[in-house]
Amino acid sequence: MGVLTLLLPTALFTTVGTASANSTTDSIREIVLMISHGSAVILLVVYAYSRVFLYNPPGDGNAFRPLPDAPTAFLEEERALLNEEPEVNQWVCIVFLLATIAIMAPTAEWLVDGVEIVRSSSEIQEEWFGLILLPLSSFAADAILALGYFIRTTVQYILGWKRPPTRVAKARSIDVAIQFNLFWLPFIILLGWWSNRPMTLLFDTFEVSILIGACFLVNFVTADAKTNWAEGATMVSFYVMIALTAWFYTGDERITAILSSGQCSE
Template identity: 25%
Template sequence: MSIKKIISYVLLIFVPVSIAAEYLHWGTLTIFITSGIAIVPLAIWLSTATEEVAVVTGPSIGGLLNAVFGNATELIIALVALKAGLIDIVKASITGTIVSNLLLVMGLSMLLGGFRFKEQEFQPIVARVNGSSMTLAVTAIVLPTTVIYTSSGVGEGAIRNLSITVAIVMIAVYALTLLFSLGTHSYLYDVGVAELEGETPSDSEGKTVPHKPNLWLWVGVLVISTVAVAFESEIFVGVVEEATKGLGLTPLFTGVILLPLVGGAAEYVTAVSVAIKNNMDLSVTVAMGSSLLVALFVAPLLVLIGIAIGQPMDLNFNPFEVVAVAIAVAIANLISLDGRSNWLEGALLLATYIVLGAAFYFHPA
């Protein structure tokens, strides 16, 4: 049994534990820890169900499902936090997810994969396309913040309208990237729709049998996992401010470092496990694709939803968050440019993540 499956089974015990902690009032910190851990296996099951359904529906629809549900856990947590009015934490979680995917996930993948294989290769054109799109996303995040800090006074209405305009453009660009990756240039992304772990089944003659998941079973798992993640997210977000304040953590650190670790566990496990199997194509696609989804779709979608539900959120990020995202994108682009990776490059990405994490921890904001 794979490590991913073991984690998904063992940690499920925290789902009833966290519910008991919530309704029996076991304390804020206990609720925070147990619900945070409970989200991890649910995120893995949600991710696995998406992959299995994608196998049945085929590359095009499967790729679209992965694009939509790839970061469903992060989106659900962000929506619950946005509904609760924790806008600063939501913004921080957006930048944190981008930074953690580009530095932590790619770093761990290249490091552990590099220990097993001297040098690993992946398609540089995919990394370049994702890098170019990420550069646009950084530009879109930087501009609203720059407008505010380079002017004598900008009204809230102007910032809101600018954020809406940028959000619409970013969603349109993400739609174009989907058209590129799933339609006109799908052959560049032929790295496997799903990572099916374990032994391939074989018939009585020893021939391999194609993996055929039960569609309705996995659709049911997908629905149940999504509802369960939403439920646990309500519990988690309900105590996140009080718990992290008691631990001496700022909302900035909580959003940038802690929330991405909780919400992105499934992507982390997948990217690292396939890298160890020498499939850096899929590993890089998972890491960079997840960052792209958050930057070009999740962030602008939250802007539009926030306005609709009366919790207006703009794209005016903390300047240090903007700097961190710019650093992460620049370093990830430089390292992935040649289509090769080794353990040292992974160590460099991890070192950058640790330094940024320390900076966010000591940041007074």
């Protein structure tokens, strides 16, 4: 739903830009702004009822009962969560989370200040830097954490210290992406509207195309609730193809003009 919402402003922008010779940058920008504001409100409504349905589906007791055709590993893990004590106290988790946020806030600020220095001192295009390098560095910590968890659980299993790792794919990154697309993105759009710093949901055709392609591949891989190393290698290969293609991507000058005009009007 979130990805298809990003497709609509791009499709309309392409149609308006080619069909009307009298359309100006300001008029197109106003249209895109109205579409973005309306879509943001709708996305927040979708996020709200999707959370209600997820945690309280129709039927008595369905909120705590997994589907009967769910994978066996998923059913076993659900039983363990209901019957076993958690490995870490919740208050320890809360304190640790607050301490982590306190460390990450100045670190992120320092990284943001250093981004422009790195980009200006290299021959990397701004589009490739924003599409590939910056997100890759942002999620490097998650990748290292997942790799470390895999190594730890595997070693513990080999030494007989712990039961084998679960075979259920958590899809945590997908959950985070859904939350960002359905909640944080429209929230930021509406926040910019309220603070008179207008932002839009307009992306160019190349950006939306690779996003739809990535979502199609991820949906195909996770449709059976099981994954393997070949499917993971396929997704990594497609990411490398995106990075290779994006190296020659220079952006859409018309969209850049619309964004620039919005900054100037502020």
